[in-house]
Amino acid sequence: MRTTYFPFSEHSFIGGCVKLAQATFYDLLPSNLDGRGPTAPLVMPHPKRNPPPEALPNRWLNAIGNWFYAQSVKEREAYLAKATDIFDLEARMRSFDRQAFH
Numbered sequence: 001m002r003t004t005y006f007p008f009s010e011h012s013f014i015g016g017c018v019k020l021a022q023a024t025f026y027d028l029l030p031s032n033l034d035g036r037g038p039t040a041p042l043v044m045p046h047p048k049r050n051p052p053p054e055a056l057p058n059r060w061l062n063a064i065g066n067w068f069y070a071q072s073v074k075e076r077e078a079y080l081a082k083a084t085d086i087f088d089l090e091a092r093m094r095s096f097d098r099q100a101f102h
Helices: 013-024 055-081 086-098
Strands: none
Touching: 055 086
């Protein structure tokens, strides 16, 4: 019986790396293609292209809510932009902080 000597022992760091690589890529080796399981499709369908029917009302409500929020931010910024100096700006910002609803 002939003994094969490898350039590294199986219990070394490199031997561990080789074992890990073989275990990880075992299914990808050309000799093991027959026993491979199903694979993912090459092109995944985009989830936004076919939204579920119940998502449409939620999308409309979110769009309207986002529009109202953007309008309130524009109004607030226009009000703050009318400040004449830093003290007036701070007073206007404090008035917004004190309001229950912005």
